[in-house]
Amino acid sequence: MKRAALYVRVSTQEQKNSGLSVDSQIDALEKYCDEQGYTVAGVYNDAGISARKKYTKRPALLQLLEDCKKHEIDIILFTRLDRWFRAVAGYYEVQSVLDACKVPWRAIWEDYETETSQGIFKVNIMLSVAQAEADRDSEKIRSVMEFKRQNKEYIGGKVPVGYRVEGKKIVKDEKTCGMIEDMFEHYFQTFSKWGTADYILSKYPDFIRTRNRIVKIMSSPAYHGEMYGVKNYCEPYITEEQAQRIKEVSSQKSWVDCKRRIYIFSGLIRCPICGYKFSGRTMAKKEKRYKVYQCPRSAAKKHKTYTRSEPKLETYMLNHIEEKIQSDVLRAEGRVKAAGNDVEKRKKKLSSELGRINKMFEKGRITEEYYDERYEAISNELKELSQTAATEELETKKKIQSRFPDGWKDMYMQLDEQGKQVFWKSIVKEIKISPNEFVEDIIFF
Ligand SMILES: [Zn+2]
Structure with a gap:
């Protein structure tokens, strides 16, 4: 005798509809079992749960799958397919479990079953149609949201303070x-x-x-x-x-030592001998501690130690950075001009070259093909020689220059250590030092 599992489900919304009630579903399924001569292996009831909910949120269904795995069930019965599933995605996951333990199902009020290959085929088509409908529904909801979004209306969720x-x-x-x-x-x-x-x-x-x-x-x-x-x-x-x-x-990573001291120039100075980045430490002098930067490898590499004190370096930077960026801007402007001159020179060359091939073409010394080829080559060359690179550099330098508005030093003085560190790190790429000069060069971004 076939052992049948009866699966019933009704969502909270559907409970109002008497034809769909859990009791009427069970009645019909039990009657069906009588007629077919099946024994009822169990009633699995997911009352109040939507079929769109992920199947893992349907406890009776999960129990049913467990019992199928234990080979306690020969067939699953439900009244209609929509009691079983509405969303295709979850359906296939469950179906693969049932396939593995070879348990088919049948909808007794509809012509759907998975006992035959035609039945399986029909079910798959049916489910794709159902999914398409579900997609349309959620699309409708989405378009309402989209309308609200376009009108910049409140859609929901927490609104930030302010x-x-x-x-x-x-x-x-x-x-x-x-x-x-x-x-x-x-x-x-x-x-x-x-x-x-x-x-x-x-x-x-x-x-x-x-x-x-x-x-x-x-x-x-x-x-x-x-x-x-x-x-x-x-x-x-x-x-x-x-x-x-x-x-x-x-x-930006905050550079601190183990005592949580902040070094405002850390990562910006390179060793003039080995190229390693200087690290910060403190030094005592006249019962006062102050921060310095040194090459961390000078002892291991046995090379001369160069030291830059933070207060002195800060003073130097504050006094020289504006004039340094100013000269960088001027140099960049020069490069833009030079690139412009180059273009002019090339243009002259191009026109004389053009004149030359024109004459040759007129005299029939070159073919039209060759003429076109040369013409294109020359104009391409001209295009490539653009001013972009130089102009871009100038833009960047000018942007950095704009970071020093009137009174910037006063604002700088109000920064805390971390603020100062961020200030320098966002402008300066490297502070170049050399054995002979306190600071040789300041490299900007
Ligand atoms: Zn070094």
Whole structure:
């Protein structure tokens, strides 16, 4: 006698529909078993669970699979296919288990079963149609969301501190916007997230509870206007460039020693002898400790030790960096000009060359083919000789120069150690020293 497992399911929504109730499903299935002469191996009831839910969230179904694996079941019966599955993805996962233990199923109110190959074929087609319909439904939901997104309406989810929902829109919250403005202002003065967090926490104890939280929200895209992955969604507190800057600064590794001392020029100085990067340490002098930079390999390599003290180097940099970038800009401008001159020279050459081949062509000394070929070669050459490289370099240098606005030294003096470190690291690629010169050259990015 065949042992039949009866699977019944009804979602919370469907329970209102009496024809679909769990009891009527069980009644029908039991009657069917009587008629066919099957014994009921068990009733597996997933009441209140949607068939779209992942099958792993359907406990009765999972139990049924376990019992199939134990070979306690010969056939699974349910009333309709949609009681069993609605989504194709999960269906195939379950079906592969059933295939492995060779347990077929049958829908008693419909002409669906997996006992025959025609039956399996029909089921597969049926399920693809069902999936296509489901996709259309979720597409409908998506397009409503898309409409809201396009209209920059609030879709849901938590709104960051500094904003609130008004009607359908996300607007700045007048209760907290002062704090957020203050937060960014403080950050861009110090470039320290943790310092800013401390500052905000002490000044506004009521809105945000922890430092971690403040540090976290600082990188929220909403503050530069982006929400749900769409730009210009809400009124920004900072520009995109500023947001980018926060990201850059946070990604820069902070260089500290084991006593958590910060060395503002670490990683920027190279040993003039072995090329290794100088590391920071402290030195005592006249009962005072101060920071210095030295080659960490000078002892091992037995080469002369060069030392640069941080305070002296800082003074040097503050006094020379502006004039250095200025001269870099001038040099870059010269290169752009030179490249321009080159282009002029080539143009002259090109036109005289053109005149020459024109004459030759007129006199029939060269073919039209050869003429075209030469012409193209010359114009291509001219295109390649562009000013781009030099112009780009000039742009970069000018950008760095703009990092030194009037009064920048006063602002620099207000930075904490970490802020100073970030300042130098974001501008300078290398500080070149030599045995004879305190600083030989400053290389910018
Ligand atoms: Zn060295």
